[in-house]
Every structure is written in C-alpha cells, then in structure tokens.
Amino acid sequence: MIKLIGQRAIASLLSLLGLMVLVFFLSRLTGDPAVLFLPIDATEAMKANFRALHGLDAPLFEQFGRYVWDLLQFDFGQSLRKARPAIDVVMEAYAWTLPLALITLSLVVVAAIVLGSLAAFKIGGFFDRMVSIISLIGASAPDFWVAIVAIVVFSINLGWLPTSGVGTPLHWVLPIAVLFIRPFGLIVQVVRGSMLSALSAAYVKTARAKGVKNLPIIFVHTLRNAMLPVITVIGDQAAAMLNGAVIVETIFGFPGIGKLMIDSILQRDFNVVLAAIMVTAVAIFIMNMLIDIAYGLLDPRIRH
C-alpha cells in the first residue's frame, strides 16, 4: 500500500511540474495584461510603466526563472488586479469552495448510494422508476436554469431563502441544492448499475439461502463489491467541485475558486491564475491519493 502511494506521489509531482511549465507559458500567450488592466486609451508610457512595475517587460524565460524561484519559496507573487499576494486571494476563495464541495459531495454520496442501492434491489418497481426519472432529470438539468428557477421560486415568490450571498447558514441552502442535483443524478445511476450486477452474484444467492435479510445483503455484502466504479465517478465529480462550481458561484455570488479563476483568466491576472491552478492541482492530487487508498481498502487485489 505504501509503495502504491509512493508511486502515485512521484507521478503526481511530475504532473505538477509539467502543469506549472505549461500554464505559465500558455497564459503568456493569451494577451498583454497591461492592455486589459489599463483603459483602452492608456498611453504607451502608462503601459510600459505597468509592465515594468510587474516585471512583465523582462524576457519570457527570465520571468519563468523568477517565477520558479519564487514558487520554491511558496511565493506566487502579487495579484495584478487586487495588489495583494496571489496566494492569499486564492486561499480566501478556497475557504468558501472547500466546505461547499465537501458538504455537497457528502450529501450526494449518501443519497446516491442509499437510493441507488434500493432502486437496484427492486428493479423495475415504482421506487426504481422514480429514482431513474429523478436521476435522469438531475443529470441533464442545466445548472444555470435550475439556479435561476430556484431563486425565483424559493426566494422571490415564497421568500423562504435568501437569493444569494454567504452571510448565514440559510444562504448555503440553494447553492448546495443546485450543486447537488447533477452529481446526484450521475452517481445514483452508476450505483444502481453496479449494484445490479453485484446482486446477481453467487455469493448473494448464498447469503439469501442462508436466510440473511435484505438490508444486510444490500449494504453489508453487496455494496462493498459494487463500490469500485462508484468511487471512480465520485472522484471525477469531486475534482469538478474542487475546480469550483463556476455557474453556481457566479449566480449565487459565492466567492469561490471557480469564479475567481474565470475572472482572473479574463483579466489576465497571471499570478492568481497560476496560484489557483497549482493549489487546485495539489487538492486534486490529494483527493486522487485518497481514492487510491479507498480502492486499496475495498479491493485487496489492488492493495497487494
């Protein structure tokens, strides 16, 4: 197990280095931040001054060398737009994205596993059909539309919840609910399919023959064997959430990493973009490690 984790860590480290080089040079190809930061009719002197102030007038490889050197000291430089350390800006955004992602993902996983397993157990029944319909709608409903409709219904018409913002626990209800729908729709389908094949295995028949009740059969004997593909999909969905839920964050005014990244890319705030990508990459690397460990725990063949 430790060997497996070590191998994955080395591979991930190489990926991070490659990503660092790629993102730095690609971001420099997308346009001049002086043009975007300054007004359209800024003088050439103003633009030259801006580039000199932020080290953007140096040759590209010199900029890269300085960037790597700073990075080794965990210094991502200053945000061009906000005149603050880029890493501070990114970590503030992560402080919002992480709880949003973790709470939503936890609810999704619990709900999808319970409902998907029960649906698979009574295949073709009313419950199964309801779960299938709901999950299909959930997997295909556009976030943008769901979010706006939710605001109109629950905030404007019913007045139950705030439209947007982050001030109180109630502010989290709509973003979490909207963010919940799509991954729930996907994961519940995978759980159902995986459970279907697992429930037809010989050991399930044996358990039934021995008089084991339905719930232990589903949640004790079968679920563990059905979880490998489910964990893969959960990993994908978790990675998407760690990247930030751009649409949900934008509509609900949630100051998370997705909105920050989009804004920073459009504003050519290179240091924030680089810091956000590197921090996200590390987060996804950690999450992948956890998934690998989960694989190993669930399946001894992988562990050994």
Add this chain to the structure above:
Amino acid sequence: MTIKHILIGALLASTSMGPALAQDNTDITVVLSEELDLVEPCMATRSNIGRVIMQNISETLTELDVRGNKGLMPRLADSWEDKGDGTWQFKLHPGVTFSDGSALDANDVKHSFDRVFSDQLTCESARYFADTELTFTVVDDTTIDVKAEPAQPILPLLMSLVTIVPSETPMEFVRDPIGTGPYVMSEWTAGQQIVLERRDDYWGDQPAVAKATYLFRSEPAVRAGMVAAGEADIAPQITEDVADNRDTDFSYPNSETVYIRIDQTVEPMGDLRVRQALNAAIEREAFIGTVLADGTELATAIVPPTTLGWNADLVPPAYDPDHARELLAAAEADGVNIKAPVEVIARTENFPHVTEVGEALVQMLNEVGFNASLRMVEVAEHEQYYSKPYPDGRPAQVVVAQHDNSRGDPVFSAYFKYHSNGTQSGVNDPKVDTLIEQATATTGDERAALWSELFAYVQNDIVADALLFHMVGHSRVGARLDFTPTIATNQQLQLSEINFK
C-alpha cells in the same frame, strides 16, 4: 439535551440570521454587477471603482452636472480662473476635512496629482491628461495654480476626474481610502461586501442615507430579484429582459454609443462609396425594440446628445439598400474589389445581444453585395483589432465597439477615435486632425462650434464610421427610495443624491 431540542435550536438560530429583508431605516443596500478589485481613489474613473468611491468617499475639485444644465460645478474648489499662459488658479473651499480629521489644503491637491502621474503606481486618471504636462504651485493653503503645457482649455473639467487624497497617502495603492467625501469605508470583505458609513463631520450637507452596503452579483436576474425580494434597494445595470416592473425599473440613456469603426487603410474600405454603402445597408430602426431595448436612440455622433458641441442638424443615414447596391456597383466599375472579404469583429458580452446585433449587421451587409462574415472575440482579442498598432496583412476589418462618454466634452472621444494619431482611429484626414486640435485648444461657443463641425464632417463628408446607437441602461430602484438613475449612473452613484419617500 435531546436531538429534537438541538434541531429546533439550529432552526431558530438560522432563522434569526436570515436574509436582510427590506430595511425601514436610513440604511440601504446596493447590488452591483462587478466587484471592486481595488478601492484606490486614483482609480475612481474606472466604473466599478467609481460607483462606490467617487464623490462618496473621495471628492474632486470640480463636478459635472449630469442632472441639470449647470455644466461644471464647484466641489472642493469654490472657484477657478484662467490666469493666461496655460495657468489656471483654483480656490479651495475652506474648512474641509478628510475622514482622518486632517484639513484639506493645496498641498493635498498637489500630492494627489503627484500620485496620479507617479511611475510607482498605475493610476487610471492619468490617461485623461495624455501628453499634457502639469505643474502645480501652492500659493497658499486654499489656493493652487496649475500650469498646463500645452495649454489645456478644459483643465477645470479634467479636474472632475481626479480625486483628492491627503498628503500622507503613500505612493502605492491603498486599501483604506481617506477622502473628504460624506462617507467613510467602514468594512471591506473581499468577495462579499463593502460598507460605507456617513461622516458626522462632513463639510457639506448631510446626506439622507446613513449607511450603504454594497454587494456584488454578476447575474442581472439575481440583482433584480434581490430588489424584488427586499434584499437590496438599488440594482444598477440590469438587462431589459429582467426590467419588467414599471414601478421600480428605470430606463435611461447610459452614455454608451455603439458604432462600427472602419479601418480605411484596407480595401475596399478606403473608398468613400463603399463606406456610404455600408451605412445605407444598415436598417438601424429594425434593431430597436427587437434585439436592443426600447428607448435606444439612433446615433449621429460618437458622443451622447448631452455632450458639448452636439450637432442637432445631423440625421442618421437612411436605410436604402438599392442605393447601397448602386454605390457598390459604381465603386466596382472603378476597380474597387467590393468582393474582398470583410470581417465584422465584435466583442462577446460587450452589450446585451451583441451577437444577434453582429449577425444582423452581417446579413444586412451581404444583402447589398458585401462579402462579410462575423467574428465574435473576447475582450483581449477585440482590443488587438480595435487599437493600434493594427495587425499586419489583415483583411478588411470593421470593428463593432461601444464607447462611453459621460464627461460632457468630446475631447475624451474625438482624439482617440478620429485623429490620425488616435489609438482607435481608422481615419487619416488632415482636416479632422486640425478640427480636433483647434477645438481642444479653445473654450466656450467657439469650442462647441468646432466640435459640431467635426461631427458633421466625419459623418457626412468622409463617412469615417457607421454610427449606430445611443444605448439605454436599466436599473431597479426599491419602492422606498426617491432616486432616479442618470446618464452618469454607469460611472458613479452618489449616495447623497438618494432620498427616502
């Protein structure tokens, strides 16, 4: 404690921290489309910053009246006088204090401009002075002479763009702005909100609003919904499709002008007949009330009608596709390659329904015989086509752009858009250059007449571009407020102009 008690407690706690619904006091909430990345006073001419800071926290020496016809009004300067030789003398209002308690004097004015032109900062307001060199001489505590080289006849107007900060303000962007305005920033939670609170020791009249909380939501439907739900009182810049409540929604000219910038240096746009044909091919009225909001006006100048020198005699080019075809045929007969590809370049999200506007323009141009295609690009790429130096070896390109001038004088537009050295100019005409230079150097009626002459010349004689629309903006204002948005609401939102019913 049972689980039931815990759940009830949690529910009550969350309910007590519920949304801030309609306030019945003198506090207001403003929901803006764009967050402030900085609260630096020298960046206040940038609209997202100016809406919070300008004249609320930081004030200027002069102020342009956008609600009436008073023109340039005193603010921190009581009066100003042209002393000749390019020198203007400004007399400051006595007894003005900053929010840190220090008194305003002429040295603060000098320091504010030193910051604007410092190479340690990149202050936005510097651009309005372009190549004008300013020298400041402090005469006494409340008197300062400003010498401009070359002479700048509209220097008092330019003073309405520079906010005044105390002499102690460092040569770096500040995060706790100190100003002479009626409000002071009491809270800034990045990504969430900014709070301004009224100063008891403000030198002028006390405004009605005691506290203003600014929130930021980029989605117009959410901003409008927040006012409808009582979570906010003002939502500027909502779109027409969500401005559906006559009681709370205002429509007003927003100082933006949409036009097609024509680069005359590339075939076939160098030919006057081709440019006339392009103008005659566009059915401008068809856009209004369909893809553009009702109330949008046809443009006859790059600046809105409230600007000095507005030429009321000009009329929009008539839609006449047959005449456009004749003009193109005549040009083709003289060897002009009218079938050369023409790219219509527009910027995504430049204004509502910009893509539909671009598609309709291309269709109209092709119907009369142009070989046009649409290219939608994002802001950085758009800038490459819009501003010099233009790309080498480019095909004929016309750029759909939106220009904002709520400053009251065409000088902020004419040079950049029409002078042969202008950054976004597609024109190279000596008479245009002369008119702009003469108008810039004069004042009063003569200045207005020269601007009028310029507008007529660029539209009728050389057909420099295709002027399209003066746009309208929409804002939602809560029922408890007595406030009417103006042409300046895009740039600034003075809390002192807001009252309660």
